[in-house]
Amino acid sequence: MKIAISASDKEKAKGAESPYYKALLAVGVKPEEVEVVSPSHPSIPNIKGYDGVLFTGGKDINPKYYEEAVKYPGLVQIDAKRDAFEFELFARAHRHRLPILGICRGIQMINVKFGGTLYQDLHQDLNSEAPIELKHMQDAPRPEPTHTVTLTDPESRLGETFKGSCLVNSLHRQAIKRLGRGLKVTARSEDGLVEAVESADAYPFLMAVQRHPEEMVDRPEPRKLFEKFVAKCRESAAQRR
DSSP states (O other): OOEEEEOOHHHHTTGGGOHHHHHHHHTTOOGGGEEEEOTTSSSOOOGGGOSEEEEOOOSBOOGGGGTOOOSOTTTOOBOHHHHHHHHHHHHHHHHTTOOEEEETHHHHHHHHHTTOOEESOHHHHHTTOSSSOOOSBOSSOTTSOOEEEEESOTTSSGGGTOSSEEEEOOBOSOEESSOOTTEEEEEEETTOOEEEEEESSOOSOEEEESSOGGGGTTSHHHHHHHHHHHHHHHHHHHHHO
16 A cells, blocks of 8 residues: 655655654554655656545645635745646546545645635635634644534544544634535534535545644544545555555
8 A cells, every 4th residue: 555645845854754644654554655745746646656645734725726816915825836736646646536635725725626716814704704703723732622623414424533523623724615516515613614525426535624633643533534544545555456
């Protein structure tokens, strides 16, 4: 089995200290079963060499991909090379029906790839529209949960990791606005924001969350999320043999 972790060049440079890498090892993945890929690759990696792809957090998706201009130049931070790299990597992984897990930027990238849009800045875009005001960019340390997300589809794959609601950390300034075609919402925060999505069809495994479970892998719900993903990757590897 081989899992690709798609990350920024900066995250890749952390090597074995990357929290995404550590989270996979914490659920039984061996170091030789993981490879961190990033825009510094001379070309898009051969997707046939992998059995699953994890898309991680990072800078904002360029709004041009959902037909908007940058509304807040001082806030929106773009990594153009990473956008191009990950949109193509996702397209190839999806075409080969590999297990896919998206985290934070990952859920936003996947939503945009399916034709959805994003709030470019929650504080300014939502203003007073939200029924409750949550601080989605928390002041607390990254591993600490700060708000609740509620499952909206008990029959979903996410429903296999927790029931009802669970506490999560929150480290994002952007979020899904219009849902992409072919996706379904599986969890929301108290203020109604989309916190998790999955493929709406019979795709083998496509799940994405707005939180950072890699920072909380010692807790049951985040751990189960990674366990489910890795189990599907192992199934993918077995089918290739």
